[in-house]
Amino acid sequence: MKKIEAIIQPFKLDEVKEALQAIGVEGMTISEVRGHGRQKGHKEVYRGQEYTVDLLPKVKVEVVVSDGRVDEVTKTIVEAARTGKIGDGKIFVLEVLEAIRIRNDDRGESVL
């Protein structure tokens, strides 16, 4: 099992969700996050007050899938989330050791 963590642009969330649902990925966790990658922050001026916006708002989508589906799922996310511009985000794939359904203590891939 792998966990796929995608940090994407907030306005791409609906598209990514729909694309994942279309390929049968139902469960996911969404969080509102802030951060920056190589797209560093910038200075904003409003009415003479200057301030730095160094952490930009992003959305984190987390899904856990069986090893066999990793390529398909990451490809789907990339396609749905890409604008081709700086700031599109990143995807990380992590190893998952165990999955447990709290309700009935089921374990393994059947939980997904």
Next chain:
Amino acid sequence: MQSVGPSPYPTPPYLSAASDALISLAGRANRVDHLVEQAGGELLFPTIPEGLALVSVGGYGRRQLFPFSDIDLLLLCRNEELPRDRKPEISAFLQKLWDSGLRVSQSVRTPDECLEVHDQNTELNISLLDQRFLAGDRPLYAALSKKFPRFVQSNRDALMRNLVRLTRERHAKYAGTFYHLEPNVKETPGGLRDLQFVRWMEQLRDADTTRLTTPEAPDDLQQAFRFLARLRSALHALAGRDRNLFTFDAQDALADNGEAKDVAAWMREYYRHARAVNRAAMRSLEVWDAQSSALFAQFVGWRSRLSNSDFSVHRERVHFRLPQQMESAPELVLRLFEFVARHGIRPSSEAANQMEPRLGRLREYFEEPRNVWPALNRILSQPNAPLAVRSMHETGVLFALFPGLEQIECLVVRDFYHRYTVDEHTLVAIQNACSAPGAYGELLRELPQKGLLLFALLFHDAGKAVSDAASGYEGHVEASLMAADAAMRRIRMPAQDRDTVSFLIRNHLELSSAMRSRDLADPKAIHDVAQIVGTEDRLKALTVLTYADIGAVNPSVMTPWRSAQLWRLYLAVYRELTRELAEERIAESAARPGAELLEGLPVRYLRTHTDEEIAEHVALEVKSQARGVAVDIRSLEAAWQLTVITGDRPGLFALMAGTLAGFGMNILRAEAFSNRRGQVLDTFVFADPARTLELNPSEVDRLRATAERVILGKLDVRELLKNRPKPKPPSRKVRVPAAIRFDDEASATATLVEIMAEDRPGLLYDLASAISSSGGNIEVVVIDTQAHRAIDVFYVTAGGKKLTVEKQASMGEELRKVCAPA
């Protein structure tokens, strides 16, 4: 082992009333009594004949045992050693009760411990108010029951303070409202716990030395209790455990079981009862506030001086002096709410009762088209407008005034995010707008008409009842618009204000939708939003509205993340609007025939002016052709406006600003636009602090003539200013630091000079003069003042081009001198 006779704490009257739910509550208590006495008789008292008594407390003590409620049992022990020495017997006893299916929540205390104030365990103190002897050492219990009323009396304040604190904490957990879509029938404001709270407070307040009395509950509370008790029993039965959340699923399941025919109607009934309970609880809290603090009492005394010929203030409540006047002058009701909005004091329950029978008459009165908007606008513009609107809702006056809003009363629209009924959502949104923090609060203060924003919020979801099911998520917007439009025409709101309100309602989802689905870094996306919004004022109002609306969905939706996103969108659109001010001009093709004046003015001009105003400007331009200048001065609602049209000449804007300063006028807003033919259209909105123009109509003519002479070069503006007294140096402790910024990116053709400085008379003249004298030509100006802060934006060129770096440096130097005179 026997149950002893009538306890000194009689059963509350609403419990003795016949009702199936109540009989079953008391019935369960009786059955549990029997089990407890039996287990005690078997396992405790044979070996512990004295020194231990069983006392039921809390809900069990008052014989209100819901099917799966915990059993609150006090094991009253003579001393602290007994529970240790007799642990095996006590454990066996409790285990037996658990085995019989009772969830026992026991406390083991000595009489002395029961007679202490437990600040950390108020529940224990309070549960003892409903004590009832069950079995065991009777003299031991008698000692407690003899001392208890005296204990209550001498610690009344501490007990009440703790109880009030607990209640307030509980209310805060539910955002202080009973209009939850999925309420907890026990804990939510207006629930069973509040009903107990009211009774406890009266019990504590009336405690005398000999016995505690249980006050009679008024009819509406008895009905509410029966309704809530029945509902809670049904919820327990449905879940098979102590579950008090009245979820959508539970609403449907219980309706299927035959508890109700129509879920929506049932929920409305729920809210009606919850409202009665909530009102009683709030009253109880207020009485406590009034009694508990000397400072508060003084304050209340001071507040009673606010009384006037229509209203009197007693105990922090507004009363009608002559309620019968409502018959002949129904507007009195609106003045009452204006008083509420101004001073933040609620109407008394007497006032509410006096209005209630007259609501039908009020409704008839307001059904006729009448000029009600000025009175309503005064209410909505006051600092405590949210309280006034809420009071209008509570007393039913809101619906008498706007029957169109009745459709959303207690309306449940089920979705995953909404926590409140639609009317409560509306009230919370109004509250949110008025208490918006930080930058959003600033935006609110900058709005020229807060009343319009609040009016838009009042109606933004008015169409929720009719059309969402039929036409999808945003389908209610059209219905809301229609309801608002009918209401606005009836109260004779001016056309321009109606436009603003309709704009806000029509677009109330626009910014949240852009936040969700548009790339805020994409200029095209921002341009699109700017096109919809049109002007900075509308952007500000829409931003505050969006902030308020999102936060009113439920308290956790407006996360710092979202708030930052909305602000980012605001900034981007604001910048786009100021950029296009300098760049986007009305093209020949767009200009109307005969209105060559318009060609080359910023596109925004068309959006910020009505057709009538444009026609007037065109007429003024015709007038200007004879003498090269035309000036119009007129009085607005709370200010004056001067419009001038003339051929452009260097320093013109400064001259006009100087002329107004020379007359002692205080400039609030200004715009300067020039068209392709080199004509200038300047508009100044100014205040007349000494009321010179109002009191001396001839001064209006003199100002007009003076302005024309200054423009034509026949009079030196410096002569005018010489006679003015020098402005006093600011004495305020809070100084506004000056900030000057040059921006070459903002426009393709001009340099933006943004100046924020402490406002003072003549400031604009000095700034404009400094720009002109440093060789700058002012192309476009937008001036705004908030409190004592001036925010001035100039688009400046020199020789038709942007300012060079050197020019910026020297001009900046001059401007700084003006902003901070030594």
